[in-house]
Amino acid sequence: MTTKKENVKVVMDEVEVTRVLNRIAHEIMEANKGAQNLVLVGIMNRGVPLAKRLAKIIDQVEKVKVPVGALDVSLYRDDLAKKGEYITVRKSEMPFSVDDKIVVLVDDVIFAGRTARAALDGLKDYGRAAKVQLVSLVDRGHRELPIHPNYTGKVIPTSNKEEVKVEVLEIDGADRVVLR
Numbered sequence: 001m002t003t004k005k006e007n008v009k010v011v012m013d014e015v016e017v018t019r020v021l022n023r024i025a026h027e028i029m030e031a032n033k034g035a036q037n038l039v040l041v042g043i044m045n046r047g048v049p050l051a052k053r054l055a056k057i058i059d060q061v062e063k064v065k066v067p068v069g070a071l072d073v074s075l076y077r078d079d080l081a082k083k084g085e086y087i088t089v090r091k092s093e094m095p096f097s098v099d100d101k102i103v104v105l106v107d108d109v110i111f112a113g114r115t116a117r118a119a120l121d122g123l124k125d126y127g128r129a130a131k132v133q134l135v136s137l138v139d140r141g142h143r144e145l146p147i148h149p150n151y152t153g154k155v156i157p158t159s160n161k162e163e164v165k166v167e168v169l170e171i172d173g174a175d176r177v178v179l180r
Contacts, residue, residue, distance in 0.1 A: 012177035020153035025057035073118035099127035108166035113147035
C-alpha cells in the first residue's frame, strides 16, 4: 500500500510485524531447545524494543525470564572516522555477563552487515559468549561483509537508493516497515 501523503510504501503492517516476531521467537526456542542459558541483546535503537518483545513471547511460552540488554555500537563502527561528529553515543545497558551464554543479537534492518560486525566487537566487552546468533526483522540485501542473520522476519529486495524504515510502537508510535 502506498500513501501519497508520506510517499512511502508500507511493506509490513502492525499485524505482520507481530506475526513475524512470534515466528522468530518460536524459531529461537526451537533452535536452542528452549530458553535456558539464553540472553537477548537489542542493538540500539529499534533493536531494543524488538528484543524486549521477543523475550516476552519466549517467557509466555517457556516460562523463563530471558534477560535483555541494550548495546550501543556507535564506537565500534568502522566508519567512525567518516561520521565522527555526527555519531551520538548512548549508554549500553547490559546488566549481565554474556560469559557462556547463547546471545541473540536483535536488530531492525540488516544491510551491509557493518552494524552486526560492530555489535560483535562490542559484545566482547561483556564477556565470551558460548554462541552468538543474529535476528533481523528485515533483510534488505546489499551485504558488504559475510554476515547473515540466523533469523529473518522478511527479505525485502531494494535498490541502494531506497530506504527501509522500521517503525516500532515504543519509539515511533506505530509498528510498520516502510520503503521510501
